[in-house]
Amino acid sequence: MDNSWLNTTLGELCDRGQAMIQTGPFGSQLHSYDYQAAGVPVVPTEAIGRRRIRDDAIPRVSETVVNRLARHKLKAGDILFARRGVQATGLSALVESKHEGWLCGTGAILMRLETADVDATFLSFLFSSDIVVSWLKAHAVGAVMPNLNEGILRRLPIFLPPLKEQRTIAQVLAALDDKIELNRRMNETLETMAQALFKSWFVDATHAALSNGWRSGVLSDLTSDVVGGDWGSEQPTDEATQPAFCIRGADIPDLQRFGVGKMPIRYLKPGSLEKRQLREGDLVVEISGGSPTQSTGRAVLVSDSLLRRLDHPLVCSNFCRVLKLKSRNISKFAYLWLRWLYGNDEFLPFENGTTGIKNFAFTLFSKKFELPIPASETLDAFDKSVSPFFEKQQANGAESATLAALRDALLPRLLSGETRINLKQLLEDLP
Numbered sequence: 001m002d003n004s005w006l007n008t009t010l011g012e013l014c015d016r017g018q019a020m021i022q023t024g025p026f027g028s029q030l031h032s033y034d035y036q037a038a039g040v041p042v043v044p045t046e047a048i049g050r051r052r053i054r055d056d057a058i059p060r061v062s063e064t065v066v067n068r069l070a071r072h073k074l075k076a077g078d079i080l081f082a083r084r085g086v087q088a089t090g091l092s093a094l095v096e097s098k099h100e101g102w103l104c105g106t107g108a109i110l111m112r113l114e115t116a117d118v119d120a121t122f123l124s125f126l127f128s129s130d131i132v133v134s135w136l137k138a139h140a141v142g143a144v145m146p147n148l149n150e151g152i153l154r155r156l157p158i159f160l161p162p163l164k165e166q167r168t169i170a171q172v173l174a175a176l177d178d179k180i181e182l183n184r185r186m187n188e189t190l191e192t193m194a195q196a197l198f199k200s201w202f203v204d205a206t207h208a209a210l211s212n213g214w215r216s217g218v219l220s221d222l223t224s225d226v227v228g229g230d231w232g233s234e235q236p237t238d239e240a241t242q243p244a245f246c247i248r249g250a251d252i253p254d255l256q257r258f259g260v261g262k263m264p265i266r267y268l269k270p271g272s273l274e275k276r277q278l279r280e281g282d283l284v285v286e287i288s289g290g291s292p293t294q295s296t297g298r299a300v301l302v303s304d305s306l307l308r309r310l311d312h313p314l315v316c317s318n319f320c321r322v323l324k325l326k327s328r329n330i331s332k333f334a335y336l337w338l339r340w341l342y343g344n345d346e347f348l349p350f351e352n353g354t355t356g357i358k359n360f361a362f363t364l365f366s367k368k369f370e371l372p373i374p375a376s377e378t379l380d381a382f383d384k385s386v387s388p389f390f391e392k393q394q395a396n397g398a399e400s401a402t403l404a405a406l407r408d409a410l411l412p413r414l415l416s417g418e419t420r421i422n423l424k425q426l427l428e429d430l431p
Contacts, residue, residue: 011154045107232266258397297347
């Protein structure tokens with residue numbers, strides 16, 4: 001590390017008047033009955049992602065509550081730390097200008113810079129690095145429900161290069177992050193367009209279509225085979241010798257966004273892998289998991305793009321089922337139909353178990369739940385119309401994976417002063 005870099009702690013920054021740390025309002029100040037459908041957003045623990053605030057499912061309160069808790073209002077450049085939770089503890093997010101005036105939630109700790117000598121964006125990358133996240137998780141208190149507090153944050157070691165270098169490092173990493181975020185938003189728009197096209201073709205037109213060559217059927221009519229997953233072994237054995245990436249329920253949201261998740265490598269018997277290896281056009285449906293507020297039935301469409309990004313075959317865990325469809329022109333129709341049903345809570349009547357792990361009565365559903373099955377030429381036309389959306393999403397996902405790998409490789413090297421980068425050249429080379 002360069003001798004010009006300052007080794008300090010967050011607490012020392014606060015003592016020098018360069019920063020302040022403040023825990024969000026306590027439960028006695030912000031009650032469950034204060035939340036309402038419209039109003040000023042409040043950032044809960046769940047909305048604090050790795051360096052970014054997740055804007056979905058944000059609770060809200062009235063202006064009256066905000067005025068009462070005005071000291072907890074957010075400013076651009078603030079950094080929020082997740083205060084509690086097994087998954088969330090250690091994560092932090094930068095408050096952007098669009099979050100100005102929002103309220104810090106009860107499950108967060110706010111850090112605010114009081115000086116122009118430290119760059120907030122640089123700190124946000126420092127705090128999101130693996131070494132800092134690991135440090136915070138290791139120093140959290142409570143085995144069952146880890147918690148952070150102001151005292152722990154004050155002990156957090158930090159290192160600061162000169163301000164000009166902070167800004168250069170922040171600009172390099174932000175350029176990569178912003179492109180990844182842009183791809184994510186583009187994919188959300190493409191998802192909305194694909195769903196709207198599906199709805200206009202197959203939901204709004206159902207009654208008229210049934211009198212024009214379509215027929216009423218069930219999911220089983222579209223499948224040639226349904227195969228259970230295999231969790232395999234963590235390590236190779238004499239019998240389980242074949243490595244494969246394995247889709248878990250936790251990987252499904254990222255796969256639906258055309259990422260690759262954090263799928264583990266498991267080891268399967270050769271015969272099992274031959275039977276269960278996923279191919280382009282297969283559908284994976286989650287049949288076990290969920291929660292009291294989230295149904296089972298999430299689906300993944302396996303694409304050639306996904307398979308080409310993996311250096312091992314792909315299977316799914318035994319909490320899922322693999323649907324082998326009768327023809328390729330069915331895959332996007334069936335996938336979007338399952339996504340539409342999931343979004344409209346149509347799977348809930350086919351679940352058993354109301355607490356803990358729930359199971360999806362998939363066999364019953366696939367044989368009993370009726371759907372309009374279009375004529376083959378209609379499926380061909382729909383597949384042709386919707387495929388460009390999927391292809392662009394897959395390209396965006398692959399590009400984001402490349403950018404994320406570059407960012408994650410650069411992050412520790414830049415933050416340690418090991419690497420110096422030609423900023424202008426890097427920005428010109430970005431896709």
